[in-house]
Each structure stands twice: as C-alpha cells, then as structure tokens.
Amino acid sequence: MWFANALTAIRLLLAIPFAYAISYPNWIGSGWTALMIGAALFSDYLDGPVARATNSASPAGMIFDHGTDFFFVTTALASAAHSGLITPFLWPLIIIAFGQYVLDSRFLFKQKTLRMSFLGRWNGVLYFLPLVLIVASRLTGFENYSEALKSTAYYCGLVLLVTTLVSILDRAAAPLREKI
DSSP states (O other): OHHHHHHHHHHHHHHHHHHHHHHOTTTTOHHHHHHHHHHHHHHHHHHHHHHHHTTOOOHHHHHHHHHHHHHHHHHHHHHHHHTTSSOTTHHHHHHHHHHHHHHIIIIISOOSSOOOOHHHHHHHHHTHHHHHHHHHHHSTTOGGGHHHHHHHHHHHHHHHHHHHHHHHHHHHHHHHHHHO
16 A cells, blocks of 8 residues: 555655746756656556555545645646746636535545546546646757647646536536436
C-alpha cells in the first residue's frame, strides 16, 4: 500500500513548486518544470496499477489519488490563469466539479468510494493537457512553436471549461435519471 501512496505523494509534493514554476518561468528553468510535469504524469499513470497489483487499492487510496490530482491541476491551472495563459474561469469550476464529485458520492449516493462519471474522468485526465502544452512552449527546441503551443493551451482551457460545466450539470441531473 505504501508504494502506491508514495507515487501519489510525488504529485502532492510537486504541486506548489510546479504551480510556482508556471507563474514564474525563470524560477527554475523549463527543463526542471518539464521534469516536474513528467514526474507528475508518470506517478499518476502508475499509482493505480501498482495499488491493484499489490492488492492495496482502497477507497482511502482512491480519494488520496483523486484529491492529489485535483490539488495539482487546480493550483497549476490557477497559476496559468494568473499569468494569462488560460481562462481564469476554469480552475474555480474544477473546484466546484470536484466538490460535487466528492459530496454526491458520499452523501447523495452513500458510497465509500468516489462515484466517477465518464466525462468527469476524461476531464480529470485532460486537465493536465494545457499544463503540458505550456511547459512545452517554454522548452529549448520549441521556440518556433511557442506561440502555437500557448494558443493551443488557451483553447484547450476553453474546451475544458465547457466540458467541466457539462460534467457538473450531468452529475446534478444523475439523481433525477436514476429515480425514473
């Protein structure tokens, strides 16, 4: 159990330094920022399979994983919004969506595990995309693509804003569909 949680903890430890690096690109340099997002993605990819392979998957581990993902992307996207790189409305909507995800799983559906939705799951994965694009736009060798990568990150943020709103509305309507 400890290894899967240690992988998740990597993202937790990187969240604040990574968010700071997004707002202040000269702080540690683009290579280190790329290494941080790479470590975050790698740890996110591995923690679930490791937990399942070691029979240590648990509701608490799932909440730790999803909560850490939420904290990592929300702080980084807030920093990106602060820097004018993405819409400032995305990260507050992510807070609402995640709160709804946790609260309705626990109190409305009375589950010990988080009750995922298809769109919410894909949003959770794709919240990393604008961050990867922003980091890539700063890397040596990508100078000719910097503006295109930043524009793509901005428009990805707008698409995620819409899909997050749709996810919130879909989750709000779920109890009505289940009563029919």
